[in-house]
Amino acid sequence: MKIDSIQNGIVLDHITAGKALQVYNDLELNKLDCSVAILQNVKSNKMGKKDILKIDKEYDVNLDVLGYIDPDITVSIIKDGQTVEKKKLALPTKLVNIKKCKNPRCICSTEQEIPHIFKLTDAENRVYRCIYCEADK
Ligand code: ZN
Numbered sequence: 007m008k009i010d011s012i013q014n015g016i017v018l019d020h021i022t023a024g025k026a027l028q029v030y031n032d033l034e035l036n037k038l039d040c041s042v043a044i045l046q047n048v049k050s051n052k053m054g055k056k057d058i059l060k061i062d063k064e065y066d067v068n069l070d071v072l073g074y075i076d077p078d079i080t081v082s083i084i085k086d087g088q089t090v091e092k093k094k095l096a097l098p099t100k101l102v103n104i105k106k107c108k109n110p111r112c113i114c115s116t117e118q119e120i121p122h123i124f125k126l127t128d129a130e131n132r133v134y135r136c137i138y139c140e141a142d143k
Contacts (some may be wrong), residue, residue: 015040016067016090017082018059023047025076026057032071032104038063070098074105074134099126101134112139 020138021029026044035042040063050056061067064083072079073095081093102123107114114136124134127142135142 011087011140012060012062012084015063015084016061016065017084018061018067018072019056019065019080019082020050020053021057021079022076023053023055023057026059029057029059029072030080032075035059035061037076041070065118069093069095070101071104073098074101079109097126097129097132099111100124105134106138107136107141108135109139109141112141114138 018029019127023046023091026046028042030042031056031057038061040061042054042062043058043060045060047055048058064085069081072081074097077095077097081095083091083093101122103122104124105124106122109115114122121136123137125137127133127135132140
């Protein structure tokens with residue numbers, strides 16, 4: 007399968023197979039007015055199968071969201087058909103308004119103006135805890 011390469015935009019590569027839609031939804035790419043290509047189950051020598059997202063626009067991608075979903079995603083910035091920059095992702099140490107606390111009694115659930123903040127407490131197991139009530143989901 008061949009998809010036209012983009013001239014100016016962003017390619018998110020090496021997404022774990024099956025996660026492209028989660029990336030699409032969490033980055034709210036449906037709000038962009040440019041074309042976005044979602045490629046699923048692309049053959050990869052390194053990974054067996056992977057997903058790829060191509061965004062046909064220069065766009066300030068939220069690296070914390072990506073790092074939280076999958077820190078192994080590679081982010082390439084494309085200008086005039088050439089890759090001009092590759093960004094490395096890391097597991098973010100703090101999530102602000104990316105994940106919502108599910109504890110209905112938590113202060114960030116009851117008070118609208120309080121942001122949802124999670125801190126990384128266990129990098130190996132990717133555990134984040136709410137800073138207000140310590141709930142982990
Ligand atoms: Zn909480």
